[in-house]
Amino acid sequence: MERVVDPLITLKRGGRWSEPAAFAVMIAFFAIAPAVVYPVFLMKVLCFALFACAFNLLIGYAGLLSFGHALYFGWAAYVCAYAAKSWHLSPELAILIGTALAAALGLVAGAVAIRRQGIYFAMITLALAQMMYFFAVEAPFTGGEDGIQAVPRGFLFGVFNLSQQATMYVFVFVVFLAGFLSIYRIIHSPFGEVLKAIRENEPRAVSLGYKTDRYKLVAFVLSATLAGVAGATKALVFQLASLTDVHWSMSGEVVLMTLVGGLGTVFGPVIGAFIIVAMENYLAEFGQWVTVIQGVVFVTCVLLFRRGIVGELANALKIPL
Amino acid sequence: MLEALGISSPALFGQLLIGLINGSFYALLSLGLAVIFGMLNIINFTHGAQYMMGAFGAYLLLEHLHLGYWWALFIAPIAVGLTGVVIERLFLKQLYQLDHLYGLLLTFGIALIIQGVFRNYYGSSGLPYRAPAELQGVRNLGFMFLPNYRAWVIVVSLVVCLTTWFVIERTRLGSYLRAATENPSLVRAFGINVPRMITLTYGFGVALAALAGVMAAPIYNVSPLMGADLIIVVFAVVVIGGMGSIMGAIVTGFGLGVVEGLTKYFKPEASDTVIFVIMVIVLLVRPAGLFGRRA
Numbered sequence: 001m002e003r004v005v006d007p008l009i010t011l012k013r014g015g016r017w018s019e020p021a022a023f024a025v026m027i028a029f030f031a032i033a034p035a036v037v038y039p040v041f042l043m044k045v046l047c048f049a050l051f052a053c054a055f056n057l058l059i060g061y062a063g064l065l066s067f068g069h070a071l072y073f074g075w076a077a078y079v080c081a082y083a084a085k086s087w088h089l090s091p092e093l094a095i096l097i098g099t100a101l102a103a104a105l106g107l108v109a110g111a112v113a114i115r116r117q118g119i120y121f122a123m124i125t126l127a128l129a130q131m132m133y134f135f136a137v138e139a140p141f142t143g144g145e146d147g148i149q150a151v152p153r154g155f156l157f158g159v160f161n162l163s164q165q166a167t168m169y170v171f172v173f174v175v176f177l178a179g180f181l182s183i184y185r186i187i188h189s190p191f192g193e194v195l196k197a198i199r200e201n202e203p204r205a206v207s208l209g210y211k212t213d214r215y216k217l218v219a220f221v222l223s224a225t226l227a228g229v230a231g232a233t234k235a236l237v238f239q240l241a242s243l244t245d246v247h248w249s250m251s252g253e254v255v256l257m258t259l260v261g262g263l264g265t266v267f268g269p270v271i272g273a274f275i276i277v278a279m280e281n282y283l284a285e286f287g288q289w290v291t292v293i294q295g296v297v298f299v300t301c302v303l304l305f306r307r308g309i310v311g312e313l314a315n316a317l318k319i320p321l
Numbered sequence: 322m323l324e325a326l327g328i329s330s331p332a333l334f335g336q337l338l339i340g341l342i343n344g345s346f347y348a349l350l351s352l353g354l355a356v357i358f359g360m361l362n363i364i365n366f367t368h369g370a371q372y373m374m375g376a377f378g379a380y381l382l383l384e385h386l387h388l389g390y391w392w393a394l395f396i397a398p399i400a401v402g403l404t405g406v407v408i409e410r411l412f413l414k415q416l417y418q419l420d421h422l423y424g425l426l427l428t429f430g431i432a433l434i435i436q437g438v439f440r441n442y443y444g445s446s447g448l449p450y451r452a453p454a455e456l457q458g459v460r461n462l463g464f465m466f467l468p469n470y471r472a473w474v475i476v477v478s479l480v481v482c483l484t485t486w487f488v489i490e491r492t493r494l495g496s497y498l499r500a501a502t503e504n505p506s507l508v509r510a511f512g513i514n515v516p517r518m519i520t521l522t523y524g525f526g527v528a529l530a531a532l533a534g535v536m537a538a539p540i541y542n543v544s545p546l547m548g549a550d551l552i553i554v555v556f557a558v559v560v561i562g563g564m565g566s567i568m569g570a571i572v573t574g575f576g577l578g579v580v581e582g583l584t585k586y587f588k589p590e591a592s593d594t595v596i597f598v599i600m601v602i603v604l605l606v607r608p609a610g611l612f613g614r615r616a
Contacts, residue, residue: 291440
């Protein structure tokens with residue numbers, strides 16, 4: 001049975017240059033791009049890229065499909081926005097608080113969801129996210145349909161004025177890089193190797209003495225935390241936290257981004273996020289057809305490009321990416 | 322007696338009735354999901370969209386062909402079931418050798434396509450659909466007023482659910498189905514056309530969803546997203562019941578509908594989330610689900 005696999009698994013170790021090279025290209029792209037492309041668009045890409053990378057940590061390396069990642073993204077956005085607006089906290093503290101909440105939610109939801117495997121895991125995460133969506137609809141501080149608007153970006157560490165677009169861009173880029181590099185570190189650590197073992201054959205990992213539930217829970221919390229970083233940062237970029245961020249369609253979108261880029265690839269989620277965000281931006285005038293196009297991309301990817309763009313590329317060139 | 326406890330019985334029975342109605346739809350939908358999952362090993366995310374297609378089928382038959390509810394009750398499920406057969410033959414068939422998660426992703430994509438197309442043509446607001454003249458009116462039961470149409474929905478869905486259970490658990494055709502679920506290659510060796518059985522099973526499960534949609538049309542408005550949130554609740558129902566047993570799906574569906582109705586009476590603000598809370602409790606106490614077998 002073909003599993004959700006990263007395309008590197010069949011490759012011998014080698015091509016150690018390919019990941020650093022791709023990393024350099026990515027850095028160069030995001031350093032030069034603001035000169036050509038609208039910075040808010042790029043910041044949106046960076047936030048969603050981090051979100052997709054966090055999601056990919058779970059599906060790509062632990063083999064767990066969470067269909068409710070909007071829960072961590074959206075709630076971190078709400079709490080960050082509320083802290084910045086109503087408590088007048090500085091942006092770094094607001095993001096920290098949002099992230100801490102995402103981590104706590106991840107711990108609770110993860111502990112419940114890992115009690116079942118495979119398809120049930122996906123349904124449980126979706127149901128839990130929907131429950132918290134209803135809380136967001138009813139809770140007074142989320143502002144209901146309006147969301148929390150006009151969130152102040154504030155002064156980072158009391159010094160850097162984030163209202164300036166360039167400063168904000170640098171900040172978002174640094175946050176993204178920190179998240180990206182921690183994920184890279186996690187998947188190349190002994191812990192990451194155990195996760196891959198669990199993905200490939202959980203009973204065997206158990207028989208080798210690994211407490212797989214603990215590994216899965218830690219992976220889940222890490223993924224939720226990083227999704228929270230992405231959501232909180234997004235709230236500052238757009239100065240808005242709304243129901244869209246916690247809705248199931250957001251959970252679906254991050255799945256789509258990762259699938260398009262390549263499940264279990266290091267750079268795939270970034271490419272996938274770029275493509276999907278660009279698609280939404282430039283096809284916005286077609287209204288509801290965007291949903292239809294997303295659906296078509298989903299179907300096409302599952303039937304024809306299960307490795308995703310980066311995965312197919314890595315496979316063709318026989319290098320890890 | 323209930324009044325002595327400060328409970329208004331007409332309101333309570335009213336909510337119980339709504340609970341039973343919702344429970345009918347939960348039961349029909351989770352039954353379809355369970356039947357499909359048993360044969361195809363796929364969680365059909367398109368189920369909510371197919372329920373919506375059933376309701377739209379009824380609406381369109383009336384608008385364009387002037388065929389009323391009774392025709393729709395037969396035509397819409399068959400038509401939507403046929404689209405299910407096409408989906409299975411074209412797409413799902415290619416996924417049987419893959420991780421089950423791909424089935425979920427593919428059917429999610431199909432649901433997005435269907436819902437997006439309907440939203441394009443009909444917007445997001447609900448379209449009204451009247452109950453048939455024969456079933457309009459209300460019956461006085463003494464302790465409450467029972468609208469005839471609602472009684473009809475509960476009875477029909479009970480009959481359909483129990484018939485499905487009977488066919489699968491007690492007939493020869495059902496025994497083939499169950500055998501093919503356990504060991505498809507062995508059943509094939511006995512000369513039974515398993516791929517065709519899989520296709521028809523999917524078509525049947527989808528038709529059940531569409532039937533639920535037709536019956537829902539006069540109660541809720543017909544709208545493109547009517548199944549999108551519902552399917553998530555049904556997923557929770559399926560997690561609670563476990564998909565191992567047909568009767569389990571039916572009982573859990575009706576039971577949770579009633580619990581939801583009671584919550585609406587005693588603590589209205591919790592009624593949207595009560596099923597998810599029950600799901601969490603069941604997962605903590607009995608992870609395999611109430612009627613599930615540990616895989």
